[in-house]
Every structure is written in C-alpha cells, then in structure tokens.
Amino acid sequence: MRKVLAWLWFLLFAFALVLGAVAFAQATPEELAFALGLFGFLMLANPLLFGYAGLLGFLAELRQGSARAETVAAALHYPIELLRELAALPLAALWLKELAPYRYAYYGLFLLLLMVAVAPQLSGGVLGLSGVLAGALWGAALPTAMVFGLELAASWQLAALLREGSTT
C-alpha cells in the first residue's frame, strides 16, 4: 500500500514537472514576468498572509472563548511568560500591530514596482500598459489583493470585538 502510494505520488510529481516545463517553454515573455511577479510577491507576502490568517483564527477562538496566549506566543516568537497575564483582546491588538511593519514594507515594494512599471508609460504619453514590467506588476497585484482582503477582514473583526467589548 505504501509502495503504491509512493509510486502514484512519483507519477503525479513527474506529470506536474512535464506540465510545468511545457508551460514554461510555451510562455510569452510577459507571462514569464507575470509568474516571476506572482511568486516573488507571494514570498514577500508570506508573513502577512499567514499572519492575518492566524489572527483571524485567533479572533474566531476569542469569540468562542477558547483563545490561548500560547497561540500568540508561538506566532510572534515571544516568550510565553511575557504574554500569559494579558487578556485575549490586547493580545490580538498586539498581533495586528506586530504585522504593521511587514505590511509597510510590502506595500512599499509594491509601490516601487508600480512606479517603475508605470513611469515610462507616463513619460511616453502612452497609457496602455504593456511589456514585461507590466506583466510583473499584474503578477504582483494578485498577492497584494489577497493581503488587502485579509487585512481588511482582520482589522474589521478586531474593531467589531472592541465595539462589543465597550458596549457591554
């Protein structure tokens, strides 16, 4: 059974490899730049995506009353002794604040790419985006939209919990 599964996995892996090689060989330069922008900015967005997703999970636990300080300590690499005395809501706020520098750097790099891709078009008076830089920009726009959505959801959840806490 184990052996069959290993072989199946190997076949799937080889199939994916061939598929990827064919796609790479047939891609236009714009599509290669798109893939580069997509995967490069996905790696840059990695702490933010996992951070906001983890924070959303923590906030859901907070609503159910099962939130634990250990989760935050593990995610932020803090010693648990520092956080054990804190309530769950300040812990969530701390987590959101910890992600702010990553978000700042990420949006800054995206803005840099946007300017590099758009500035030549502006100086040439041509507004249609084309070329490899535009491909990298569109690739980078996908993880940026994901980061934006997750951040919006996490900050909304936290604000809603704070409002409920202040009224009750």
Next chain:
Amino acid sequence: MRNIAGSLVVSLVVALLVGLGAGAFLQASRTRGALTAVPPSPVVVGAQYEKKKQAVVLELYNPGFVPLHLVDQTVVFTPGPKSKEKGYALAAVPLNLTLPPRSSVRVTLSLKPGSQELQPGDVVAGTVSYSHPFSPDLYAVTHPFKLGEGKP
C-alpha cells in the same frame, strides 16, 4: 468600515478588478504575439492628382503590427480618348521608405517629365512593391487611378 458586508464587498470588488486586469493583460500579450507574427498588406486609402507637381499621390496605410519596407514604384500610363499623349511605363523607381505599423505614408508617383497634363479618362496605374521582415520576397500593391471618375 461599519459592517462585515461592506468589507466583504470591497475586497470582492478589488479581487474581481485585479483578476480581470491580470487576465486581460495575459490575453492581450498572447494576442499581440499572434498579431506580430502575421505580415500585413498595405492599403491605399487615398489617391489624388497634383497638377503642379505633375504627379499622382497615393496614401498607403499599414493595418498590421509589423513594419513594411516600400522598395520601389512603377507607373503605367494609359491614355484616355481625350489625351494626345502615348502610353508609357516608368518602372522600378527607387522608393526606400519604411512604413511603421498602424500608420500611413504618402507616396508620390511622378509622371514622365515634360508630359501633358492628365485629361479625364486617363488611367495611371501605380504599383508599389514592398517587403516585410519575415521573407526576402517582394510583394506589390497596384492602384489604378482614373481621372474624372467621380473622385472628389
């Protein structure tokens, strides 16, 4: 953001716009690649007789995405019933013009020096030969120009 519906709608709209933009860009890059592999054929969009220069001016338009090289021109003059001039041909007058994509250029077909003015009914057949980057061959486009046939 006061309610969850608002933030859901905002992030959904952003995601849709970004997805549409990325998809449209990738599709456009494929289309551009396909179009730049097809050699175009120039189109004559205008022709008029200029009395002072004793020439017929053709306006050639390149509708494609590949630049064309206009190599030379040939003028074949066929007299109408009112003309006293005899028929003649001026072959392979060098032109050496580059016609960029999606643009037009004016080509002057000079008639034989010292010949009579064109009379209604005369026909001037202008042939422009051109080449494109994918082949060393010469192609030609011929425009028969007839004076006094309802041309503005």
